[in-house]
Amino acid sequence: MLITAGRVLSPTCDGYLKDGAVLIEDHRVTAVGPRSELAEPADAAQAADRDGPGAERLDFPDATLLPGLIDAHVHLIFDAGPEPLAGLQQSNEELLAAMRLRARQLLDGGVTTARDLGDRDGLALRLAAEIAGGSADGVGGPGGPHLLCAGTPLTPPGGHCHFLGGEVADATAIRALVRANIEAGATVVKVMESGGGLTKDGPRIWERQFPPEALAVAVDEAHRAGVPVAAHAHGTEAIAAAVQADVDTIEHCTWIVPGGGVEMRDDVLEQIVAKGIRVCPTISPNWHRLPQIFPDRAEAIFDVCRRMVESGARLIAGTDAGVQRARFGGLADSLGLYEHLGVPNRDILRMATTEAADALGLGDLVGAIAPGFRADLLVVDGDPLTDLGALRRISAVIAAGQLYRPEAAPSR
Ligand SMILES: [Zn+2]
Numbered sequence: 517m518l519i520t521a522g523r524v525l526s527p528t529c530d531g532y533l534k535d536g537a538v539l540i541e542d543h544r545v546t547a548v549g550p551r552s553e554l555a556e557p558a559d560a561a562q563a564a565d566r567d568g569p570g571a572e573r574l575d576f577p578d579a580t581l582l583p584g585l586i587d588a589h590v591h592l593i594f595d596a597g598p599e600p601l602a603g604l605q606q607s608n609e610e611l612l613a614a615m616r617l618r619a620r621q622l623l624d625g626g627v628t629t630a631r632d633l634g635d636r637d638g639l640a641l642r643l644a645a646e647i648a649g650g651s652a653d654g655v656g657g658p659g660g661p662h663l664l665c666a667g668t669p670l671t672p673p674g675g676h677c678h679f680l681g682g683e684v685a686d687a688t689a690i691r692a693l694v695r696a697n698i699e700a701g702a703t704v705v706k707v708m709e710s711g712g713g714l715t716k717d718g719p720r721i722w723e724r725q726f727p728p729e730a731l732a733v734a735v736d737e738a739h740r741a742g743v744p745v746a747a748h749a750h751g752t753e754a755i756a757a758a759v760q761a762d763v764d765t766i767e768h769c770t771w772i773v774p775g776g777g778v779e780m781r782d783d784v785l786e787q788i789v790a791k792g793i794r795v796c797p798t799i800s801p802n803w804h805r806l807p808q809i810f811p812d813r814a815e816a817i818f819d820v821c822r823r824m825v826e827s828g829a830r831l832i833a834g835t836d837a838g839v840q841r842a843r844f845g846g847l848a849d850s851l852g853l854y855e856h857l858g859v860p861n862r863d864i865l866r867m868a869t870t871e872a873a874d875a876l877g878l879g880d881l882v883g884a885i886a887p888g889f890r891a892d893l894l895v896v897d898g899d900p901l902t903d904l905g906a907l908r909r910i911s912a913v914i915a916a917g918q919l920y921r922p923e924a925a926p927s928r
Pocket residue numbers: 589590591633836
């Protein structure tokens with residue numbers, strides 16, 4: 517397949533190859549270059565072999581081609597409705613059917629790689645295998661994005677998201693669940709280090725959940741298997757503990773202190789930067805409504821996001837899709853917060869492409885349009901380097917080399 521476009525985003529996200537072309541063979545990009553250089557050989561190949569690599573042609577002379585986006589924090593098990601836990605009363609088969617549709621919604625929103633950070637009974641892992649099984653190379657395709665999954669998140673008895681089945685009371689149980697998740701196919705381990713808003717009967721959002729040594733045990737067990745750890749941490753104390761334990765990514769990272777205020781600790785932020793720990797702030801696609809819903813702290817959380825960016829912390833894009841107000845496929849809307857905070861579009865695009873890919877251990881496979889990379893591409897109407905809103909005008913998605921036409925973009 518040969519795709520030509522008026523603009524092809526460079527791997528560094530700071531410019532375009534004008535009037536460019538991308539050659540795809542099977543599920544990989546094999547060449548990127550000026551249309552004039554690639555189109556002719558492709559035409560010749562087509563003439564010689566009607567089924568050859570140039571046989572299928574897609575031309576988008578006025579559009580921009582960019583890598584498929586990465587949403588580094590989703591929960592396919594939740595329905596993104598006002599009561600996301602209500603759906604958990606469904607059977608696993610019913611849930612899996614709903615999750616298939618949500619995976620399609622992610623693709624509709626231009627997401628070709630997603631990290632699922634907590635399910636029940638390994639359902640996201642089942643879906644990941646199903647999507648991979650339906651594609652030529654076993655990595656993804658029109659059924660949904662390539663999924664990296666955590667399986668069952670670790671939490672203390674009665675802790676945040678205990679209803680997903682991951683309650684672990686001691687070090688032995690922690691190690692056993694980490695191993696069980698990895699054996700089931702998990703490629704990331706999720707630990708609930710603080711309380712969370714979804715769990716009304718659990719610890720408060722700013723409270724640490726685990727005793728001090730527990731997180732280190734989880735990190736040790738996961739890292740022995742070469743698997744990274746994502747720590748859910750809203751509270752400032754939980755964030756400090758996660759940094760101390762050398763987790764790989766900190767999720768949410770809202771710096772909430774006892775009582776519900778927001779206070780960032782500069783010494784902890786310095787360590788996040790020094791250790792290269794990635795931060796996934798999980799910005800809702802409906803972020804612009806949050807100041808009305810959480811008048812006491814939404815603006816303060818936006819402000820710490822800005823300060824984290826300015827400090828040089830490496831942020832990655834994520835939506836927490838599935839929880840209240842966080843619809844699937846809303847990543848482009850979510851990125852609008854960073855634009856609102858004054859972050860350059862180039863850096864915002866990196867958060868959802870190269871930076872996220874690196875953080876997920878996929879830096880040489882996805883997040884850029886380059887030879888050898890998986891053929892995960894978006895065609896958008898407009899120039900996202902000058903108008904981030906172009907990311908909402910997706911006319912085609914190519915997932916692992918397969919063309920997918922999204923549904924009309926849902927309104928906000
Ligand atoms: Zn989450």
